[in-house]
Amino acid sequence: MEVPIKVTVNGVAYERTVEPRLLLVNFLRDVLDLTGTHVGCDTSSCGACTILLNGKAVKSCTLLAVQVNGAEITTIEGLAKNGELHPLQEGFWQEHGLQCGFCTPGMIMAAYQLLEENPNPSEAEIRHALEGNYCRCTGYHNIVKSIQYAAKKLNA
Amino acid sequence: MAKLIGEAVRRVEDRRFITGQGKYTDDIKLPGMVYAYIIRSPHAHARIKRINVSAAKAMPGVLDVITGEDVKEINGLPCGWQVNFRNGDTMKEPKHPLLVADKVRHVGDNVAMVIAETREIAKDAAEKVEIEYEVLDAVVNPKDAVRDDAPLVHEEAPRNLAFDWEIGDKAKTDEAFENADVVVSLDIRNHRLIPNAIEPRSAIGVYDAAGDKYTLYTSSQNPHLIRLLMCAFVLGIPEHKVRVISPDVGGGFGSKIFHYAEEALVTIAAKRVGRPVKWTAERSESFMTDCHGRDHVTHAELAVRKDGKVLGLRIQTYANLGAYLSTFSTAVPTYLYGTLWQGVYDTPAIYGEVYGVFTHTTPVDAYRGAGRPESTYLLERLMDTAARKLGMDPAEFRRKNFIPPFDGVQQPGYQTQVALQYDSGNYEAALNKALELIDYQGLRKQQEEARKKGRYIGIGFSTYIEACGIAPSAVVGALGARAGLYESSIVRVQPTGKVTVYTGSHAHGQGHETTFAQIVADTLGVALEDVEVVHGDTESVPFGMGTYGSRSLAVGGSALRKGLDKIIEKGTKIAAHLLEAAEEDLQFANGEWTVKGTDRKISFGEVALAAYVPHNYPEGLEPGLEFSTFYDPANFTFPFGAHIAVVEVDPDTGKVTLLRYVAVDDVGNVINPMIVDGQVHGGLAQGIAQALWEEAVYDEDGQLITGSFLEYAIPRADDLIAFEVDRTVTPCPHNPLGVKGAGETGTIASTPAIVNAVVDALSPLGITDLPMPLTPSRVWAAIQQAKA
Numbered sequence: 001m002e003v004p005i006k007v008t009v010n011g012v013a014y015e016r017t018v019e020p021r022l023l024l025v026n027f028l029r030d031v032l033d034l035t036g037t038h039v040g041c042d043t044s045s046c047g048a049c050t051i052l053l054n055g056k057a058v059k060s061c062t063l064l065a066v067q068v069n070g071a072e073i074t075t076i077e078g079l080a081k082n083g084e085l086h087p088l089q090e091g092f093w094q095e096h097g098l099q100c101g102f103c104t105p106g107m108i109m110a111a112y113q114l115l116e117e118n119p120n121p122s123e124a125e126i127r128h129a130l131e132g133n134y135c136r137c138t139g140y141h142n143i144v145k146s147i148q149y150a151a152k153k154l155n156a
Numbered sequence: 157m158a159k160l161i162g163e164a165v166r167r168v169e170d171r172r173f174i175t176g177q178g179k180y181t182d183d184i185k186l187p188g189m190v191y192a193y194i195i196r197s198p199h200a201h202a203r204i205k206r207i208n209v210s211a212a213k214a215m216p217g218v219l220d221v222i223t224g225e226d227v228k229e230i231n232g233l234p235c236g237w238q239v240n241f242r243n244g245d246t247m248k249e250p251k252h253p254l255l256v257a258d259k260v261r262h263v264g265d266n267v268a269m270v271i272a273e274t275r276e277i278a279k280d281a282a283e284k285v286e287i288e289y290e291v292l293d294a295v296v297n298p299k300d301a302v303r304d305d306a307p308l309v310h311e312e313a314p315r316n317l318a319f320d321w322e323i324g325d326k327a328k329t330d331e332a333f334e335n336a337d338v339v340v341s342l343d344i345r346n347h348r349l350i351p352n353a354i355e356p357r358s359a360i361g362v363y364d365a366a367g368d369k370y371t372l373y374t375s376s377q378n379p380h381l382i383r384l385l386m387c388a389f390v391l392g393i394p395e396h397k398v399r400v401i402s403p404d405v406g407g408g409f410g411s412k413i414f415h416y417a418e419e420a421l422v423t424i425a426a427k428r429v430g431r432p433v434k435w436t437a438e439r440s441e442s443f444m445t446d447c448h449g450r451d452h453v454t455h456a457e458l459a460v461r462k463d464g465k466v467l468g469l470r471i472q473t474y475a476n477l478g479a480y481l482s483t484f485s486t487a488v489p490t491y492l493y494g495t496l497w498q499g500v501y502d503t504p505a506i507y508g509e510v511y512g513v514f515t516h517t518t519p520v521d522a523y524r525g526a527g528r529p530e531s532t533y534l535l536e537r538l539m540d541t542a543a544r545k546l547g548m549d550p551a552e553f554r555r556k557n558f559i560p561p562f563d564g565v566q567q568p569g570y571q572t573q574v575a576l577q578y579d580s581g582n583y584e585a586a587l588n589k590a591l592e593l594i595d596y597q598g599l600r601k602q603q604e605e606a607r608k609k610g611r612y613i614g615i616g617f618s619t620y621i622e623a624c625g626i627a628p629s630a631v632v633g634a635l636g637a638r639a640g641l642y643e644s645s646i647v648r649v650q651p652t653g654k655v656t657v658y659t660g661s662h663a664h665g666q667g668h669e670t671t672f673a674q675i676v677a678d679t680l681g682v683a684l685e686d687v688e689v690v691h692g693d694t695e696s697v698p699f700g701m702g703t704y705g706s707r708s709l710a711v712g713g714s715a716l717r718k719g720l721d722k723i724i725e726k727g728t729k730i731a732a733h734l735l736e737a738a739e740e741d742l743q744f745a746n747g748e749w750t751v752k753g754t755d756r757k758i759s760f761g762e763v764a765l766a767a768y769v770p771h772n773y774p775e776g777l778e779p780g781l782e783f784s785t786f787y788d789p790a791n792f793t794f795p796f797g798a799h800i801a802v803v804e805v806d807p808d809t810g811k812v813t814l815l816r817y818v819a820v821d822d823v824g825n826v827i828n829p830m831i832v833d834g835q836v837h838g839g840l841a842q843g844i845a846q847a848l849w850e851e852a853v854y855d856e857d858g859q860l861i862t863g864s865f866l867e868y869a870i871p872r873a874d875d876l877i878a879f880e881v882d883r884t885v886t887p888c889p890h891n892p893l894g895v896k897g898a899g900e901t902g903t904i905a906s907t908p909a910i911v912n913a914v915v916d917a918l919s920p921l922g923i924t925d926l927p928m929p930l931t932p933s934r935v936w937a938a939i940q941q942a943k944a
Contacts, residue, residue: 021276035183036176038406040354041439045865048354076176089174093166096830099838100665101173102180102355102406123878130873134865136354136407137665139841139902140873142834 005069009034010078018065025049027065028075036076036105040134047133050106051075057113059132076105079112087153088112088146097146099137107133111147119155121147160674160684164830168684169669178404181358181375182436189360190219192425192435193278194418195268195285196444197260200294200516200858201307204258204267204287212270212284217277219429221285222269222421224257230424233415234389235481238636239319239490239512247319247512250310252480252519254390254417254424260289261309261479262518263860264444266417271425271433294516294858298474299453301515309479309514316514318477319486323494323574324507332468332505336459340541346530347928348451348476348852350862351523352870353664355406356437357446361422365430370398374419377408377662378702381639383694385415385483391423398423402692405664409842410522411446412664413704414483443863448852449523451476452489452530458538459505464548464556466501471508471534478519485521486512491635492527492623492705498572499535500583500621500796501557506573516858522704524842525903528622536618536908540915541924550617550912551591558583558619564889569791576623578794579896580886582822587619589884590798590820599802607920612805613815614917618909621796624897625710627789642788643711644698647676647719649781651768653761655680656688657719660700661712663691665838666899667831668708672716674827675893679720681747681760698784706795706897709827714891715787721892722783727763733774734758734766793888793896797821801844801909805917810936812848812914818880819905824888824896832898836881839902845871846903847910851929918942 002017009032016031028034028051039061040048049061052074079086088108091097098104107130114121114129121129126147127140135143172178209221232251240247255266268285272278293307300306301316309316333339355375362371370393376382379400387395405412418435425433437445452473459468475489489510497506543553559570564580571577599615606613626632629640644660655676661668673687690696700712724744731749732739735756742749750757766773767781802816819836826832849869853862862868887894907928914930915923921942927934 019276026275029183030185033185034176035180036178038180038355039182039436040356040406041865043439043864043866046354046439076174080175085174092174093170096167096834098170098173099667099834100353100355100405100407101170101178102353104173105176108174124874127872127874127876134354134870134872136352136409136842136870137838138834139837139839139871139879140876141837141879143873144878 003066005066007068007071007073009073010075020064020066022065023061024063024065024068025060028060034075034077038102038105040102045134047110048103048106050109050133052109052112057110076108079108087150090153091146091149095142095145095149097138097143103133103135107135107143115151115154120151159678161678161827163828165670165674165684165828167667167670168673169667180355180404180406181360181373184360184373186360186362186432189432189434190271190273190429191275191278192422192433193270193282194266194435195270195282197263197265197267199260199289199291200263201292202260202289203292204256204260205290206288207268208286209268212281215277215281215284217273218270218281220271220425222255222425224253224255224267227254228257230254231390233417234385235486236483236638237487238638239321239486241319242322247486248310248313248317249481250312254420262516263858264518265479269421269425271429296515296517296854296856296858298476298513298515301513302474302511309516313514318481318512318514320509320511321490322509325505325573326507329468329470329505329507333459333470336467337462338460338542338545339457340538340545341455341457342537342541342925344454344456344534344537345927346450346452346454346533349449349523349846349850350443350852350868351409351411351446351449352442353407353409353411356439356442357412357416357418358436359419359422360432360434361426362432363426363430368397370423372398372400372419372423374400374402375405375412376402377405377412377664377704379662379692379694380660380700381702382415382419386420386423390420400694402662408664409524410449410526410704414447414521439865440863443868444518444860447482447519447521448478449520450530451520454534456534456538458542460542460546462546464546464553466503466557468505469497469503471497473508473510475510475512476515476517476520477512478515478517480519482519482521485519488522488527493531495574495576496528496531496621496623497535497574500559500581500619502559503573517854524839525900526705528900529843529904529907532618532620532904533908536620536912540617540912544919544924551587551596554587554617554619555584563886576792579791580889581794581796582884582886583619583796586796586820586822586884587798589882590800590818593820593880593882594800594816594818612807612917614803614805614913614915616801616909616911616913616916618799618905618912620905621794622900622904623792623794624706625789625793626705626707627711627792629788639701641701642786643715644700644784644786645715645719646698646784647723647782649723649764651765653682653764654686655682656690657716658690658697659712659716660697660702661691661708662703666703666708667828671709671827671831672713675713675716676720679717680723681745706899709893709895710793710888710891710897711787711789713893713895714789715785717892718787719783719785722785723781726781727760729774729777730763730766731758734772790890793824795821795823795896795898795901797901797905799905799909801913803910803913803917805914805935807939810932810934810939812930812935814877816880817877819902820882820884821901822884822886823898823901825885825894826883827895833881835898836902837879839900840879840906841871841876843903843906844910847907847928848930
């Protein structure tokens with residue numbers, strides 16, 4: 001009992017048939033082989049699976065693939081344009097905003113939405129905006145600096 | 157050429173992670189791959205009366221169901237360190253089966269494995285497996301477990317004891333307590349933690365029938381050790397027929413050191429079904445089955461003279477080992493704990509005993525810091541408690557008891573009362589720097605002012621020491637280690653002068669691909685981009701011990717440095733021949749050999765080419781420019797430092813707010829300060845979290861009631877603040893890089909600094925101790941009780 005869906009991911013249109021219970025994150029990882037989006041928990045807590053759905057940061061482990069029929073999705077793989085890193089990617093690199101790298105894609109996607117809505121966030125606003133994303137390596141210290149770097153660059 | 161050692165070089169590994177191209181085990185998809193799901197015990201202690209897999213096996217898409225009966229003949233998971241009883245009796249080491257056939261011993265214990273075409277089918281089929289349990293009484297607290305009437309975890313371990321252990325001089329210590337003016341004591345529950353690396357554990361087994369070979373992909377911190385343990389101790393398959401690959405690993409913090417049953421199970425399953433088999437933990441499985449950390453019940457006493465001199469320390473600890481002995485579980489509460497009781501203080505008499513206890517809980521093993529946080533916590537809490545009792549300033553009290561500075565070269569190492577000899581240290585210098593950074597005198601004035609306004613601000617200290625780069629092999633072997641603790645490297649100079657190095661260390665966030673390349677680039681005078689660092693694959697890397705205990709740079713980096721020295725030594729022979737000069741007349745710097753006092757020189761690249769195209773070449777010298785090196789250190793390294801926390805407690809809610817955190821660490825020489833700072837930040841987050849939020853809780857039936865992120869509070873960005881980190885530098889005198897280790901300092905130091913700060917804040921109410929974690933409800937209750 002598979003269901004057909006159409007979805008645009010990182011600018012590429014896909015048509016696939018999927019089981020109704022297939023999670024969006026598994027659709028991205030297993031069906032489209034976009035493994036940059038990670039699964040860290042089963043409870044929408046950790047944010048490692050954060051993607052942009054029609055421009056909004058959402059947790060792809062909490063959506064079914066069939067729910068995104070017709071939608072536009074951006075994953076970490078779609079953030080750099082023509083080989084040029086997005087300022088957030090640059091910021092995470094420059095400010096040592098990652099260690100093991102597992103939470104990083106979700107963290108960057110959450111930060112993307114923050115900077116879309118608030119181009120000049122304070123440190124407190126950055127920390128608040130990341131409350132849906134866990135990092136176990138960095139203590140968030142350099143993640144905050146990475147996002148400040150990107151904000152500065154985007155506003156320049 | 158610009159020097160790279162000591163510079164904040166941007167990490168070379170980051171491009172793949174920030175673009176989503178990292179390759180973690182669960183990202184790997186192999187042709188024909190199928191999926192495993194493990195059925196786990198819902199009970200802490202129960203007899204398996206009946207198990208029926210026929211309905212599951214009959215489901216379309218199901219390839220196999222493996223139960224305890226199927227693996228009964230296979231050995232259990234081994235323990236890597238033997239700690240015997242004081243009376244000479246051998247450590248109790250009951251079998252830790254891959255799958256349980258008779259009796260489950262903790263919630264999450266492995267009962268059966270279902271293998272199916274998809275993850276979803278495997279899970280559906282697992283629901284069709286019928287298991288009948290007879291539930292038995294359980295025990296979860298180590299002090300309860302040693303009572304005569306406690307349920308036994310293993311019949312062969314009376315009173316649930318795996319071992320008991322002591323260290324130090326009991327008679328001398330008892331005498332110190334008799335002569336003391338003041339004795340302070342604390343009952344400490346260093347509670348259980350769940351590591352929670354954000355990448356769940358994952359393993360893929362592959363069997364190649366044509367060559368009778370296996371490949372195991374696993375999210376491990378030490379692939380060689382996994383191969384050795386799995387081949388030689390569990391499955392009995394030849395080591396040279398097994399390749400273990402640890403690709404990108406999403407954090408470990410100790411929890412991915414150990415050999416887990418799933419690694420052996422996917423290996424067996426791959427052969428049984430003839431297809432690659434992948435298993436990836438769900439987060440709830442991480443909570444139930446990744447080895448937990450800490451869980452000590454301790455009574456600690458400090459004997460002090462009225463002028464503030466510490467005379468003696470006495471400890472008794474019940475260490476919870478969980479249901480089975482995990483890989484390093486027995487070393488953590490003994491040789492990584494009791495041997496650190498000297499701290500940074502010149503205490504003349506120390507004695508303590510440790511009981512290693514089985515309970516019906518998840519096995520406990522090394523978690524970031526491993527033994528050293530437990531030791532530091534009790535010492536630093538005792539130091540603060542004693543200072544308060546004597547009416548002394550906690551910084552001054554510590555200063556009075558510090559071991560005087562020694563560099564390990566001009567002055568000898570410091571022989572502790574508890575076996576270890578410290579390499580080098582300058583403990584007062586770190587404290588002075590921290591006091592200066594935080595403006596201690598000014599801060600005390602602010603605290604005084606705030607108190608007058610009814611605000612509860614507290615200042616907490618932690619002046620700690622830790623032991624990294626566990627070694628040397630002969631010594632740890634004599635103490636019960638069943639492995640060597642050296643590290644390996646291969647330096648392979650390519651004909652064009654590019655360099656590939658292979659290290660037995662493993663990076664899972666620590667940035668070896670950058671720091672190790674910095675060492676190579678500086679030592680050989682080549683560009684950073686001309687160096688490739690390879691790790692994590694037993695097929696290409698020489699036998700290595702992996703990464704834990706902050707050992708990578710001190711041991712693995714030293715193995716690399718020694719290998720580079722061999723390259724230069726051989727290169728000098730080739731250069732001397734080509735320059736028609738004597739070797740002793742050459743000097744090597746900035747990637748070229750020069751005849752001293754002349755402008756005659758030859759580059760590293762030219763020498764490399766000559767080594768592989770040896771037309772004009774020294775007679776009798778082998779072609780090629782490649783060396784493999786094994787390095788066994790002379791001693792542990794001993795990083796230390798001084799941390800100061802400033803907190804405010806809201807008396808109406810009990811909520812603790814972090815105001816400032818200053819960390820001054822001394823990790824010896826620093827290769828990449830950006831990476832060291834990052835390690836400190838992450839460690840601080842985990843140590844602060846133990847003090848304030850994280851706690852694994854079992855109910856009396858042995859149910860893990862903190863089994864998800866909804867109940868177990870790891871810190872979020874807005875729980876923490878920007879940290880103020882700095883350093884002093886006291887080089888390690890016994891390794892070629894002078895480095896000590898930086899991975900755990902933050903975790904070790906910060907837990908007591910926070911608790912000391914909260915106790916200091918509430919001291920006007922007469923509060924002298926609080927049980928961790930200091931959640932608002934606990935702090936609020938303590939305030940109400942103090943006010944009543």
